[in-house]
Amino acid sequence: MNQRLLLALLIGGVLVWWYHDPQERMRSVPAPPAPSPPITPKPKPKPEPKKPRRPCPGPGPCPLEDKEAGGRPVEGGPVSPDGAVELVCDLPASERKKNIASQGLGCCVFRSIDYAARWQQVPELYDLPEQLVQAGIPGGGYPEKVDEVLARFGPGVSYLQDTSGDADILEAILKTGRMPCVTYSGRDCHYAGSISHMVCLPYFDRQTGWACISDNNYPGNSEFVWMAPDEFLKRWKGGGGGWVFALLAPPPPLPPHN
Amino acid sequence: MRVMISLIVCLLAALPALAGYEWHTFPDDADQLSLWRDGRQLGNWRISTREYLPLVAPGTWGDPCPPPYPPPQDVIAPGKVELDGTINFGLERACLPAAGKHLLNGKEVSKDELLQALGPLRLTDDSQWPSLTIIGPEAARHKVLSDLQSSPFLAPWKDRLKVQDYAPDHWAVRDAGFVTTGQPTIYCQAPDGTVLHRQDEYRGPAALAEVLRQVDPHYQPEKDPDLNKGWTSIPWPLLISGVMLLFLLLGKDEKR
Numbered sequence: 001m002n003q004r005l006l007l008a009l010l011i012g013g014v015l016v017w018w019y020h021d022p023q024e025r026m027r028s029v030p031a032p033p034a035p036s037p038p039i040t041p042k043p044k045p046k047p048e049p050k051k052p053r054r055p056c057p058g059p060g061p062c063p064l065e066d067k068e069a070g071g072r073p074v075e076g077g078p079v080s081p082d083g084a085v086e087l088v089c090d091l092p093a094s095e096r097k098k099n100i101a102s103q104g105l106g107c108c109v110f111r112s113i114d115y116a117a118r119w120q121q122v123p124e125l126y127d128l129p130e131q132l133v134q135a136g137i138p139g140g141g142y143p144e145k146v147d148e149v150l151a152r153f154g155p156g157v158s159y160l161q162d163t164s165g166d167a168d169i170l171e172a173i174l175k176t177g178r179m180p181c182v183t184y185s186g187r188d189c190h191y192a193g194s195i196s197h198m199v200c201l202p203y204f205d206r207q208t209g210w211a212c213i214s215d216n217n218y219p220g221n222s223e224f225v226w227m228a229p230d231e232f233l234k235r236w237k238g239g240g241g242g243w244v245f246a247l248l249a250p251p252p253p254l255p256p257h258n
Numbered sequence: 259m260r261v262m263i264s265l266i267v268c269l270l271a272a273l274p275a276l277a278g279y280e281w282h283t284f285p286d287d288a289d290q291l292s293l294w295r296d297g298r299q300l301g302n303w304r305i306s307t308r309e310y311l312p313l314v315a316p317g318t319w320g321d322p323c324p325p326p327y328p329p330p331q332d333v334i335a336p337g338k339v340e341l342d343g344t345i346n347f348g349l350e351r352a353c354l355p356a357a358g359k360h361l362l363n364g365k366e367v368s369k370d371e372l373l374q375a376l377g378p379l380r381l382t383d384d385s386q387w388p389s390l391t392i393i394g395p396e397a398a399r400h401k402v403l404s405d406l407q408s409s410p411f412l413a414p415w416k417d418r419l420k421v422q423d424y425a426p427d428h429w430a431v432r433d434a435g436f437v438t439t440g441q442p443t444i445y446c447q448a449p450d451g452t453v454l455h456r457q458d459e460y461r462g463p464a465a466l467a468e469v470l471r472q473v474d475p476h477y478q479p480e481k482d483p484d485l486n487k488g489w490t491s492i493p494w495p496l497l498i499s500g501v502m503l504l505f506l507l508l509g510k511d512e513k514r
Binding site for chain 1: 289305308336337338340342343344345346347348349350351353354355356357358359360361362363364369372373384385389391420421422424428429430431434435436445447450451452453456499502503506507
């Protein structure tokens with residue numbers, strides 16, 4: 001009997017082993033993760049060669065160079081003036097049309113939404129200002145009008161609007177790779193005085209210390225305006241602003257890599 | 259008095275020169291205006307580039323140059339100067355709400371709801387979702403998208419993937435390193451862009467579901483139910499061992 005019991009225990013042990021081991025082995029059916037390469041620090045992008053000084057592009061003060069700027073707005077390309085960060089939402093210049101007017105009123109709100117729509121591929125809202133012109137709807141935007149325009153030209157399109165001036169929301173939108181459209185009061189290298197305007201915000205991160213706007217009056221590839229986050233927040237909330245719009249459609253995928 | 263008269267004379271002299279110019283819009287292209295004089299088209303103004311192209315001969319356009327007659331002011335400069343000197347490029351400041359509001363598809367919600375809620379429209383969570391990108395001709399993309407919406411095989415991933423589809427020449431994929439020649443090419447990428455899977459043709463919803471299962475870090479294949487199999491799904495070594503165990507425990511003892 002003892003021999004039988006021992007044999008039974010042995011077989012039982014084999015069964016227990018049989019039951020657990022295949023599960024362990026089966027877990028590896030999805031291709032086992034490749035050994036992770038040694039972590040190498042990301043090479044710091046080379047700072048863009050300094051452009052020769054050129055005449056001021058607009059009525060505002062001339063752009064200041066890196067250190068001189070002290071966080072104030074500086075004109076630049078898709079990489080921050082110190083070469084540390086690059087735009088989260090780098091919509092190509094070919095997709096960025098200039099602001100126009102419809103029945104005498106500017107369409108900055110709807111041009112900014114056009115940029116976001118192109119970034120997140122919502123084709124119903126492409127060329128939204130031109131759609132307003134053709135439909136005989138005057139420019140000029142505010143949150144309720146955006147609701148009406150989107151109900152007409154993009155029914156079913158999901159979006160958010162916020163007028164609380166809460167910078168957490170800007171960071172949350174950008175963290176997910178989406179393009180925020182924000183109010184902006186000027187006083188930068190393009191505008192000497194106060195303006196009422198909506199632009200896109202392809203970069204904003206209080207940790208890295210940079211914010212960048214993409215202005216639909218100056219859509220060139222070297223006409224982004226970089227500044228310190230605090231400088232941007234003043235301009236976002238200035239003149240009764242603090243309004244942000246964002247589409248909820250997913251952003252484009254990151255470039256593929258192994 | 260003499261000054262007034264000379265001004266009026268100048269104006270009258272200038273009027274005939276300007277009067278013949280007319281800007282016309284295109285019903286099918288809001289980005290262009292055409293300049294006409296005496297029933298003849300002189301050139302076109304492109305709003306998006308702010309360029310005037312003279313029409314040299316039918317079908318032949320000259321190099322960009324300043325237009326002989328200024329385009330409508332509201333087209334070239336959408337900014338309007340307000341009473342306080344602010345240049346307004348298209349905000350109706352009087353209509354901006356004084357108190358802050360959080361709005362989702364036009365309805366007021368809380369900040370948390372704005373950031374986290376509304377089912378699949380989560381703003382904060384999907385940054386960690388994998389991306390599924392479909393690149394190819396429209397019909398081929400449509401088949402995959404349609405299956406993602408309706409196939410029971412793909413239902414578990416409906417709200418756990420960031421899905422985008424593009425024509426091969428779309429700017430988002432054309433020069434970004436993606437293979438665009440598949441029928442269609444399907445990429446599955448980790449949130450950091452790492453390619454977890456790529457295929458260059460669509461093999462149906464079941465095969466795609468299998469791929470998505472395999473790239474899911476929480477996937478445990480042993481938990482897959484197989485509703486077609488009964489006791490026959492028990493592995494044969496397990497079956498034989500079980501029978502032997504039963505035999506040993508319940509069988510008669512020869513010594514007795």
